[in-house]
Amino acid sequence: MSWALFWLVSFVVAFAAFGVISLLIAVRGVAEIRELFASLEEERRRRAP
């Protein structure tokens, strides 16, 4: 495999992986933020006198 081909494969993998994982983050991140708020709210109530 020539260097040019190797770098082309690296670029395609980098671009595709970046796009796919970013999409996953955008979709699944919302639910995780809701969970974080829920746990912080629970913690806040637990600490309240």
Place this chain on the structure above:
Amino acid sequence: MSATAVVPSFSSLDAAIAVLSLAATVWIGLRVKRYVGTIEDYLVASRGMGLYVGAASLLSTEVGIITYMYQAQFGFVAGFSAFAVGLITLAVCLLVGRTGFVITRLREMEILTVPEYFEKRYGRAVRVLAGVLMAVGGSLNLGIFPIIEARFLAVVTGIPARYLGWTMAALLVIALAYTAIGGMVSLIVTNYVQYVFLAAGTVIVTLVCLREVGWSGMVAAVESHGSGRGFDPVADLGGGFIFWQILLWIALMTVWQSVAMRTFSTRDAAVGKKMFTLTGFLFLGRAILPMAWGIAALAFFWGRATPAVAPPAATPLLRIEQVDARLAETFSRDLEDGRLERALPQVDLLDRLARAEAPRSPEAARFVDKAGERRGEIGLLAMPWMLAATLPTGILGLVLAGMLAASISTYAGYFLGWSAIIAQDVVSPLLSRGTPVVSGAEGGFVSEPARSSGSLPVTSSGLSKRARLRLTQVTIVGLTVFIMIWSLVYHLPGPAYFYLQVTANLFMAPTLIAVVGGLYWRRASAAGATLAFVLGALTSLVYLVPSFKVDVATAGNLSWALAVAGFVAGSFLVPGRPFPTVPKEGKP
């Protein structure tokens, strides 16, 4: 030779898109302040961060406009060989993610900062020493971000230079506002929103590069104008550079404060490991995509250029001096106006003439260095000028929103990271002499003072949790003021890359060595850790002494070698108190 100045298509629509995105970020960041009650909420979001949000937070913190600029510059100068650094980051992330090297132990200890571990393992003096070096190196490192990023904004938006200082100050205040109030909780939520903008901007710019130049155009540009280099990383960058990058990235992924804080904020160690595996591919894109933009910019401007002709002169050296004099007249102006298609061929001509003459004349060798410096300067601004020349109204606003999101998330993450070090590891220990300023659970090999007290309390400090939170908030404000002043008064003496390496190297090597040694080697002692920090920091400063003429990779590797030597020698010569032969939970 004729060349026209680039006029960016930045319009009020683009400005509105960018401002709205910033306003949305601040609004979201400020709304979550009610969730922050303790220092644990503030610094590590009560350790409730999930996998995907964690990956978004980690990447958006470690990507700013400055990242895009120096990566594009690296691609512009080194061609495809620069991609090797991206592959190194992927390999390191996968290694850390699969094995949990360092991060699992640190996460299980439930600490808030990396130097906090040093107090547990080596005592307070090492914690404060590490804290001081990290605070100085980290703050100076962050201090030039606004200087570099202002140049990007000037090119892409056309904002007059006299307003740039105020623009950067406004961006810093935005980051300060929600970071100081909401801490890590604000950061996690805003980082998620910022990541979406950042990722969209990254994808758009990559597609624009492919449309304008195409992959074959990039390859042709590197083949034609790379002086026979640009494809083989070992030949182009050298084995020493690659080895140093591997060490540096292992340190960055495990003990760099802003990265470590994300590890400490995850729900548990398993989520932390998965986060690194997932983020490895994002870090690959973080490197390779902007490097490809730099190569695309090289192809873009060479595509518009006409070859420069050497002036007639009696001797080759005289010809070189004439080309250099011509460049001195036009170069700065060409950079400011985006006439890179005029500057590039002249720099290339100077480089070729000087290289041909260098074996016969030491004087000519000096011009090889000058041509290299100018190529680097063009490389820093080539990508922004290409965007200004190619992106249409509306799309430019979206890309700018992505870039600003990237930058503000970096400022916010670094503000919190470095101020946590200053407040928790320098000021707080000095204000509460005699009592350990530690949090969370015991782990690894624990120092005698900590063991003799039975078990470590969740927070045992002379300062209350509330006071520590306020102290950190005040430190963030102080750090922001420092960054503003520093970016206004400091003038970079050389390439940004050089400066960033010097400041980071002050503490990177000894920090990783002292952490790894403390976690995995029973004989490691406070004397060894202290010696590692002193030698590692001093060696990094060798960069600053011009008479030594040590290149970045050599000084970087030397810093690692001496930090290891100091750590081992110090630990053998001045052993610490005996540590438990069987650490907690039977871990080796």
